[in-house]
Amino acid sequence: MKVQMLGTGSAFAKKYYNTNALFYTDSHTIMLDCGITAPLSLHQLGKSFNDIDALLISHIHADHIGGMEEFALQMSFIFRRKPVLYVMDSLVDQLWNSSLKGGLKQEMFNTLDDYFEVRLLSEDVSAKLMPGFHVRPIRTSHIPNKSSYSFLINETFFYSADMKFDPALLEALVQEGCTTIFHDCQFASPGMVHTTLDELMSLPSYVQERIMLMHYDDNKVDYEGQTGFMKFVEQHRLYSF
Ligand SMILES: Nc1ccn([C@@H]2O[C@@H]3COP(=O)(O)O[C@H]3[C@H]2O)c(=O)n1
Numbered sequence: 001m002k003v004q005m006l007g008t009g010s011a012f013a014k015k016y017y018n019t020n021a022l023f024y025t026d027s028h029t030i031m032l033d034c035g036i037t038a039p040l041s042l043h044q045l046g047k048s049f050n051d052i053d054a055l056l057i058s059h060i061h062a063d064h065i066g067g068m069e070e071f072a073l074q075m076s077f078i079f080r081r082k083p084v085l086y087v088m089d090s091l092v093d094q095l096w097n098s099s100l101k102g103g104l105k106q107e108m109f110n111t112l113d114d115y116f117e118v119r120l121l122s123e124d125v126s127a128k129l130m131p132g133f134h135v136r137p138i139r140t141s142h143i144p145n146k147s148s149y150s151f152l153i154n155e156t157f158f159y160s161a162d163m164k165f166d167p168a169l170l171e172a173l174v175q176e177g178c179t180t181i182f183h184d185c186q187f188a189s190p191g192m193v194h195t196t197l198d199e200l201m202s203l204p205s206y207v208q209e210r211i212m213l214m215h216y217d218d219n220k221v222d223y224e225g226q227t228g229f230m231k232f233v234e235q236h237r238l239y240s241f
Pocket residue numbers: 010011012061062063143162192193
């Protein structure tokens with residue numbers, strides 16, 4: 001399995017694009033989140049939306065779903081194929097009614113199912129999304145009273161998406177055999193809705209060693225060499241796990 005980030009920046013970063021990922025199995029490509037910058041990043045990789053076999057969504061912020069309107073429109077009117085959309089049962093109604101409907105509702109296209117082959121996921125229920133790609137969605141804390149999910153992939157790779165610091169979860173994941181953690185990292189404190197670098201630096205070395213930092217601000221250069229045992233994930237680089 002390989003992972004390649006379409007972007008590694010925070011919601012407001014301009015240099016590093018939105019934190020969205022492509023996962024490559026032997027036979028399929030799965031996109032995890034499709035933010036505002038995802039269409040341009042895909043294009044820069046020489047890919048199109050037609051190369052994506054399934055999209056998985058963590059939560060409803062524009063840096064994670066802002067590219068979905070273009071995804072849906074290109075697939076319907078250019079490629080004429082319905083892509084698979086994996087979405088949490090707690091997010092599916094809001095995704096359409098609060099985020100996508102304004103741009104996508106038109107004659108003959110009245111629901112999310114008219115654009116995507118929608119498959120629902122439930123919290124803490126492991127699911128096989130594609131051959132060789134299993135995911136356990138874990139509800140994590142991000143914005144008060146809004147659902148947001150992190151994902152444990154193939155029982156060894158944890159992708160935080162956006163979450164507040166949860167050291168007990170990270171330590172439990174490592175105890176259970178998780179070898180790689182792609183974690184959001186905000187440089188300035190307090191974190192409020194994200195995990196800060198200072199919080200991650202408080203983790204024991206055996207946890208830090210597994211962490212790669214993403215969802216960072218444009219001033220990343222100021223923090224290079226100051227991230228303990230943790231390294232930065234880089235846009236478009238291929239990582240195997
Ligand atoms: N209570 C909140 C809510 C949102 N935000 C900022 O808005 C961004 C939305 O995308 P994100 O990646 O979740 O990061 C959020 C914060 O920067 C924030 O700083 N505080």
